[in-house]
Amino acid sequence: MIPFLDLKKINEPYETAFQEKLKTVLNNGWYILGKEVETFEESFAQYCKSKYCIGVGNGFDALVLIFKGYIQLGKLKKGDEVIVPANTYIASILAILQADLVPVLVEPRLETYNINPDLIEEKITPKTKAILAVHLYGQLAEMEKINEIAINNNLIVVEDCAQSHGAINDLQSTIYNLKSACAYSFYPGKNLGCLGDGGAITTNDSELAKVLFSLRNYGSEKKYHNEYIGVNSRLDELQAGFLNLKLPNLDTDNEKRQKIAKRYLSEIKNDKIELPFWDFSNNHVFHLFVIRTKNREKLQEYLMQYNIQTLIHYPIPPHKQKAFPDWNHLSFPITEKIHNEVLSLPMSPVLTESEVDFIIEILNQY
CATH class of the missing domain: 3.40.640.10 (Type I PLP-dependent aspartate aminotransferase-like (Major domain))
Structure with missing residues (x-):
């Protein structure tokens, strides 16, 4: 796993x-x-x-x-x-x-969230x-x-x-x-x-x-x-x-995250997957690597078959939460699109090269 x-x-x-x-x-x-x-x-x-x-x-x-x-x-x-x-x-x-x-x-920008x-x-x-x-x-x-x-x-x-x-x-x-x-x-x-x-x-x-x-x-x-x-x-x-x-190790850990992100961005090639925007500066430390896809549940299940765990950040937009009934009628189409399509891939400074290789390979086969 x-x-x-x-x-x-x-x-x-x-x-x-x-x-x-x-x-x-x-x-x-x-x-x-x-x-x-x-x-x-x-x-x-x-x-x-x-x-x-x-x-x-x-x-x-x-x-x-x-x-x-x-x-x-x-x-x-x-x-x-x-x-x-x-x-x-x-x-x-x-x-x-x-x-x-x-x-x-x-509303957010769709490219950067x-x-x-x-x-x-x-x-x-x-x-x-x-x-x-x-x-x-x-x-x-x-x-x-x-x-x-x-x-x-x-x-x-x-x-x-x-x-x-x-x-x-x-x-x-x-x-x-x-x-x-x-x-x-x-x-x-x-x-x-x-x-x-x-x-x-x-x-x-x-x-x-x-x-x-x-x-x-x-x-x-x-x-x-x-x-x-x-x-x-x-x-x-x-x-x-x-x-x-x-x-003292935060910058080094962030560099490892950025290195993995560069691999994801350059090596994941699948028309069904929308990759996040990054200008390759230090303005992104990839707490999460978030892709978008039309049928998120299908992709998540597919990855789980290969023992690749993913999470959704976040499944329900704030204005659709039960806690805010006065907002439930509001329409934020970009926000709703993001929350309906995002899927977070494994991302951490302890991911190995072989694990990243495998994740990319399986995503490209999807």
Whole structure:
């Protein structure tokens, strides 16, 4: 069996180091917001070329806290509208709602699966105050265009980077100068994953960072002194320790993913399969390699006959979910096409050459 993602194999090289890290944390006797979290926050901020990193409980909390931080600073208020891609994973939309804001759905580009900047401005109203750009499947959204729209309309830009650890482009300075905030997830299956839940926020905005450090810890900067109505969402000390061990290898792992993606793109030749777009820059780290096909279930069953496991990211678009009955009548044809046709192939830094050979061969025979 070629598994879609072999987490055991990914984490095996770290087993001895993980055990040593566990002993270190145990011996320190400090299990919440200790040296491991502090070290990771410094290292990840440096890796992201950002001034601040705030470790939180998970990627969802990272998004929610960013919005609540902006509300606390008076830059957003409850009921404000946030532009968000219609085909994103549900967590992006739930985070907006959790902060008592209003999501406004915008169609993606079919080629990249990311939000189509050309369609954003027509959805902007006097209530629109922010854009949530999601770097879906590991590919950066068109941030130059999005940031230009944000500047022209005085909007905040928030980035959902849950799937794009390490993706870069030449426009990063533009992004960071806007003082935007980026939300990361370290869920085990991410390009940088821990052994449980974990998340972080990066930003260059000192005001926002100060509020976020408090909000994640009951709204308290000093123990028993609560400036804000906060939550309990802190990156776990042990998980931070594991991330400290894995972060130095993130770029190498991403390069392995890109190498596999190049092979898929150049060697899969089948008219029934639509391959994803990539310009071969470092703007895509292939958290997922997502193809499209008209009869997804048939292809998935065919691959399973050859013991090749695939997954669907994601089968139901947000506006068709039972959780959002007020949206069920809406029509987003590009989003619906994507959700009806996408299929994710095995993609990880531990896939072997022979496994990739076999996957390509079987797909070409389909």
